[in-house]
Amino acid sequence: MNGVKEAAVVLRHRQFRSFWTGRVVSSLGSAAAPIAIAFAALEAGCGVEWLGFILALNIAPQVLLLLVGGVLGDRVRRDLVMVIANAVSGVVQVSIAILILTGVAELWMLAASVFLLGVASAFFQPASQGSIVQLVPAELRVAANAVLRLPLNVAKVLGPALGGLVVALIGPGWALAFNASTFLVSVFFLASIRLPQPIKSKASALSAFRAGWMEFSARSWYVIMVAQSTVTVLMWLVGFQLFGPVVSHSSLGGAFAWGLISGGFAFGLVGGSLVAVAVRPQRVGITVSVCLAAQALPLVALAFVAPLWLIVAAAVFAGVALDISIVSWSAFFQEQIPEGLQSRLSSISTFGQLLPVPIGYVLFGLLSGYFSNTVMVSLMSGILVVAALLPLLLPSIRHLRLGQATEESVAGADVLSPELLAKTSATEGSA
Template identity: 40%
Template sequence: MTTTTARHEQEYGPRGASPLRVPVFRRFLLAHLISATGSAMAPVALAFAVIGNGGGAQSLGIVLAANTVPTVVFLLLGGVLADRMSRSRILFLGNLGAGAAQAAVAVLVATGTASTLTISVCACFSGVSAAFIAPAAQGIAVRLVPKEQLQQANALVRVPGNAVKIIAPVVGGFGVALAGPAWVLAWDAATFVVAALLLLGLRLGGSVSPRGGVVGDLRAGWAGFRSRSWLWSYTVAGTAVVAAWLAGYQLLGPLVAEASYSGARSWGLVQGAFAAGLLAGTFVCLVWKPRRLMLVCVLAGSGIMLPLAALGLELSLTCVLVAAVIAGIGLDVAIVSWSTVMQQQVPDAELGRLGAFNAVGERIAIPVAYLLVALASKHWTSQHILLWCAGIILAATLANAAVRDVYRIERA
């Protein structure tokens, strides 16, 4: 046995072993699981906190916008810092900040002093924290496990979040009904703090030394982003795909469920089916290791057009549920494949910034899509718009699949 092999087996276990044999990865996974249990319950509690304060759809929309916009605005700065500082420390501070924001909301709601303005301010701070957490988390796995274990590691990180998405909203709903939204929000705050302490304990070394100013780092990151056609083409396609998906699924889905199916009950089943598909897709990634990862990523992600098409055609609820399961499987396969491609193809020193450029590109058109759908709904039915959304996803996928470099990216 060579010295390199002996060192590898001492740190990571035998080659081909599970990432779960790596102690620091288990710690990271535990932190993610704890945080996910609170994050999956929080939307229900936040919605009812706004409603309980006398707010309606407009107030909730303001709160959600206050959370989303800062994330997009600060993502690029988060990417720069992820390449310049200790990523474990960024995750620690980010989770601590998110926990403080949720704790403030919990106190406001519990004391009866909450308003749309105060909740929005807290949501804004939470969104800023998310902007720093996401790029740093993108580059954590590559420092915890060897490259041959990256797909398994990325899939295992997805398991806790996908699993709790099935049951946590139900538990959160019961918690809000029995104890009130303040207690559920307090639980979410506590999970962020515990996760922060676990992440600080990772003590990951090897942070990238800064080479210049923030603007210079952004320029270098943009040059790296443009030089990879598989990356920028996927981001451009994702701008259309993500916007069409969210506008169709989140905005029009509940409306069509109310008009053509049995309302909230049917929509709850669709969401449960989609979450079950996400969890199933995670387990697919644990056993299936395709060679052309980038092509699989592009094609698998297109499955999200199926529930939109099924709702647009007003197929039976059974067909919609099957489509939602397939969409969930495909989307999770795409997410795990994409994370693995990024970690294998992008140098560690650029991972934060290039991931941030991708994230901004995929999010930037979402508000525009919501506005366009609102305007189009005055002239077309929701079903027609859903079919257009499905068509946009299909067209963007085919265009992306035609990019030559998509076929060239293979598993490292």
């Protein structure tokens, strides 16, 4: 069955369509929100240091609570977790939008809102990641990941461009109001999903986490790839999300220019989804590493304040590469990790990726007072490339491919399989 036919088959599953619609709608508003938040803070007079602090407040609760969210996602119905998390996000965005539109919002209120949004995300993401395997058959998971990411990435194209235009014309408050409405519409669709109730477990949440950690550490290939992404995610987020708006605000014309750059990156993500569906790369280790290295291109263009069209083009290419790596890695993860462990291991990997980010936002924000933007962003792009390609020195990473049963994953499953742990009263049932 080719990629197009598989995509059509995936969308025939009613519950997947509801999940797909809820995710796409909320993604459209969420893509506009970072621009609105960044420029609301910049217009309030905060510099790179304070913007870094605000961005850190969004990531910090995700770092602190993701592991809790991962355990919860393997113990509670995942559809309920997603509905509650998006409802909270919608209420928070409505509140801050009203405060901005009425002219009474202060910087601490903006900081508090992004913190609460981070809390909601910490529970939503692991539950969402673990839901795919319950919504479609195993043979359709590659297509399901690509079909999901394609419209999500289209939303990310439209969201930044629309958000940048709205912020430039009528201010950030209306962009956040739009984001709030998409969260609440998303709740309607996600509420129509009925995923299976997880099997009751006698294990405590701490025991469940320990089991998940042992499964994680039993797979050296997984540990290495998480370490790789820990560095590349840090360099990308700080370089693009922190310094990108600052460079746009000071040298490229403001919010609309940043909207075009962010939209270009998201447009590339759409292209990456199409390529992933059509080509279905098999060499996962090589694909992920090379594609992550491509994220340095827009950072270099921003560092030297290249012409806007060139920055947008670099962002498009980086987006294509990144989404190919995400689709490939998601399929490999779902193939290698037992269903009842996916939320926990997903949260552990995301925890590792996000752990240094709040510190990075604050630290690089402070260092910006001593070094130019060119020096800072150039340094980050160089570190990103080295971290992305270094794992390819290991044959075990170069040989990772779809359809492969790694010795370590088999060994880990033998030691800590859900069936074995159930007999010792220390297991999570599959959701």
